[in-house]
Amino acid sequence: MSNSNKDTNNNNPQSDQNRGNSRRAFFKNFGLIGAATAAGGAAIYSGFKYEESKPNHDFVKVLTSDNRLVEVPRDSIKDIKVDVNRLQLQGREGLKGHRFVMVIDLSKCRNARKCISACQGAHHLRPYEYHINTLVMQESPNTAPYYMPKPCQHCDNPPCVAVCPVDATFKRQDGIVLIDNERCIGCRFCIAACPYSARMFHWEEPLMSVADKGKPYNIELNVPQKKGTISKCLFSSDRLREGKLPYCVSACPNGVYYFGDENQDAVTNGTTKVTHRLSELIRENGGYHLMPELGTKPRVYYLPPKNRLFEFKDVKDKTLEDQKT
Amino acid sequence: MKKRYLSLLLIVLISFRLSAQEWVVPAENGAKLSPFAFSDSTRKAGAVLFQTNCKSCHGDPGKNNAIALVPPPPDPASAKMQGNSDGALFFKLVSGKGPMPSFKNTISSTDLWRVISYIRSFNEKYVQQIAPKSGIAGAAENVKVLLTWSKETNQVQAVISAMKEKRIQPIAGAEVKLFAKRYFGNLLIDEARNTDAQGKAIFNFPKDLPGDSAGFVQLSARLTDDAAFGEAKADTTLAVGVPTYRPPLNEQRAMWNVVQKTPIWLLLAYIFTVLAVWSFIFYVLLQIRAIYKAGINKNQDTIDS
Numbered sequence: 001m002s003n004s005n006k007d008t009n010n011n012n013p014q015s016d017q018n019r020g021n022s023r024r025a026f027f028k029n030f031g032l033i034g035a036a037t038a039a040g041g042a043a044i045y046s047g048f049k050y051e052e053s054k055p056n057h058d059f060v061k062v063l064t065s066d067n068r069l070v071e072v073p074r075d076s077i078k079d080i081k082v083d084v085n086r087l088q089l090q091g092r093e094g095l096k097g098h099r100f101v102m103v104i105d106l107s108k109c110r111n112a113r114k115c116i117s118a119c120q121g122a123h124h125l126r127p128y129e130y131h132i133n134t135l136v137m138q139e140s141p142n143t144a145p146y147y148m149p150k151p152c153q154h155c156d157n158p159p160c161v162a163v164c165p166v167d168a169t170f171k172r173q174d175g176i177v178l179i180d181n182e183r184c185i186g187c188r189f190c191i192a193a194c195p196y197s198a199r200m201f202h203w204e205e206p207l208m209s210v211a212d213k214g215k216p217y218n219i220e221l222n223v224p225q226k227k228g229t230i231s232k233c234l235f236s237s238d239r240l241r242e243g244k245l246p247y248c249v250s251a252c253p254n255g256v257y258y259f260g261d262e263n264q265d266a267v268t269n270g271t272t273k274v275t276h277r278l279s280e281l282i283r284e285n286g287g288y289h290l291m292p293e294l295g296t297k298p299r300v301y302y303l304p305p306k307n308r309l310f311e312f313k314d315v316k317d318k319t320l321e322d323q324k325t
Numbered sequence: 326m327k328k329r330y331l332s333l334l335l336i337v338l339i340s341f342r343l344s345a346q347e348w349v350v351p352a353e354n355g356a357k358l359s360p361f362a363f364s365d366s367t368r369k370a371g372a373v374l375f376q377t378n379c380k381s382c383h384g385d386p387g388k389n390n391a392i393a394l395v396p397p398p399p400d401p402a403s404a405k406m407q408g409n410s411d412g413a414l415f416f417k418l419v420s421g422k423g424p425m426p427s428f429k430n431t432i433s434s435t436d437l438w439r440v441i442s443y444i445r446s447f448n449e450k451y452v453q454q455i456a457p458k459s460g461i462a463g464a465a466e467n468v469k470v471l472l473t474w475s476k477e478t479n480q481v482q483a484v485i486s487a488m489k490e491k492r493i494q495p496i497a498g499a500e501v502k503l504f505a506k507r508y509f510g511n512l513l514i515d516e517a518r519n520t521d522a523q524g525k526a527i528f529n530f531p532k533d534l535p536g537d538s539a540g541f542v543q544l545s546a547r548l549t550d551d552a553a554f555g556e557a558k559a560d561t562t563l564a565v566g567v568p569t570y571r572p573p574l575n576e577q578r579a580m581w582n583v584v585q586k587t588p589i590w591l592l593l594a595y596i597f598t599v600l601a602v603w604s605f606i607f608y609v610l611l612q613i614r615a616i617y618k619a620g621i622n623k624n625q626d627t628i629d630s
Contacts, residue, residue, distance in 0.1 A: 173573030266507035272426035
């Protein structure tokens with residue numbers, strides 16, 4: 001731009017000379033205009049440089065994963081696309097070479113309900129929405145009462161999966177029965193088919209539906225939960241993938257839960273972290289399945305409530321009241 | 326006078342009751358000291374271990390959010406917990422009592438000391454005393470564990486040796502544990518054994534422990550006394566297990582499986598039904614055509630005649 005200015009400056013004196021002005025006047029004008037142009041150009045250039053260098057971005061407040069609030073320039077934010085397909089594929093496929101089993105020792109359960117709260121925390125459920133629940137049991141008036149944690153039994157012959165009309169609920173190679181909330185149409189056939197009442201339905205907007213909005217759906221965690229669909233115990237398949245024990249198992253303070261792999265004939269206690277032979281544990285303690293007569297072949301074993309470690313409170317205690325409401 | 330005796334008796338009884346609830350630690354265990362100095366790195370490692378193994382009962386240190394058990398698990402920052410000597414804490418972690426589990430076979434003693442170092446970080450007055458180095462401790466880095474398996478006897482042999490006085494010598498009388506690695510933890514094989522004069526410890530391996538498809542099992546032998554030997558251990562994979570292959574659970578054809586895994590009878594019944602219905606429809610259509618044709622022919626016949 002300054003160049004073109006100079007050109008016009010050069011042209012002007014020529015025409016001036018033609019009109020008969022003095023050489024002195026020409027130099028005077030030339031000098032003045034040239035200096036002004038140089039100064040103006042420099043000012044514009046330095047202004048441009050300044051604008052370029054000064055931190056002119058908008059800042060956005062961002063909460064980091066280690067819970068610090070930091071400011072980041074808006075233009076340095078990049079959208080990361082999580083491969084949703086990967087979550088779906090790995091969730092459908094399951095973990096190769098494993099057959100997961102759970103053993104629940106009824107003699108140790110004191111109804112601490114830590115398993116329930118850990119599960120609800122992980123899967124974004126309300127206090128009255130259960131993937132696992134501890135029931136107050138008394139078979140008949142003359143038999144001893146006991147507490148019974150009851151998750152999904154992850155049957156090897158699952159009636160719930162057989163009735164699903166849209167292939168939303170399925171059984172994986174490692175034995176886990178999962179539900180795909182993105183396929184589920186909410187017909188609730190599976191709830192009707194399940195003899196263990198292990199499934200729940202999202203009648204209302206899920207607890208963290210606003211906070212979870214836009215998060216990639218993890219089929220192994222059922223988060224974000226979706227209104228109008230089924231949710232159920234997942235044996236914490238997201239944790240198993242990392243080689244960790246399920247949420248409920250590691251939260252139990254009383255050593256009720258054992259979890260492991262039938263193929264390796266080993267189960268690990270969630271509280272003491274001691275590993276036992278599955279076959280020995282079942283044989284020596286008289287382990288059993290719930291309702292084996294139905295032929296559902298559950299993957300959850302129970303050890304009978306003998307020599308219970310706790311005093312059973314009156315049956316009309318708080319838990320029962322909770323369950324009624 | 327009688328009343329005074331009675332009240333004395335009552336006091337004695339109460340104190341007995343209180344002491345019955347106390348967890349008595351044998352003097353020699355209580356005097357045990359950590360083999361290493363507590364540092365930021367041990368506290369950090371201890372914090373991770375605490376989160377996974379202790380927090381579910383004892384809660385967060387200093388927050389008094391332990392769960393309600395009988396007896397109540399003390400808060401790690403509380404005077405009750407901090408009143409224990411290092412050795413007493415170690416003893417309690419190892420032995421366990423009532424609802425407190427024993428971590429003897431699940432957490433190595435080095436890691437237990439790391440947990441203790443984390444617990445001590447909540448006590449500002451704490452000054453650590455370190456155990457004096459024992460005779461063999463100098464050889465700690467050189468301890469070698471060698472695992473072999475004899476097929477005839479189905480026994481796994483661990484040979485422990487260390488560099489002492491510039492010679493490789495067997496370590497006698499050291500307690501060794503053998504573990505088989507499983508997906509969520511380590512399975513104790515046989516029981517803890519002491520090495521003989523040749524530094525050998527022999528474990529009877531169970532005949533029915535499943536290995537991978539070729540029978541391989543990851544074994545890990547550890548020396549119990551970390552203070553003397555450091556974290557000496559050997560991880561070896563040996564073909565000691567029963568070769569196990571179990572097909573995926575969703576491989577068989579079943580009603581509940583995906584479309585591709587439909588039971589054959591169902592598939593055949595379905596195809597047959599569809600074919601039957603369509604062939605009936607075609608049959609009816611063909612019959613209509615035949616009637617139509619017969620009609621045309623008849624008309625033709627009447628016109629012709």
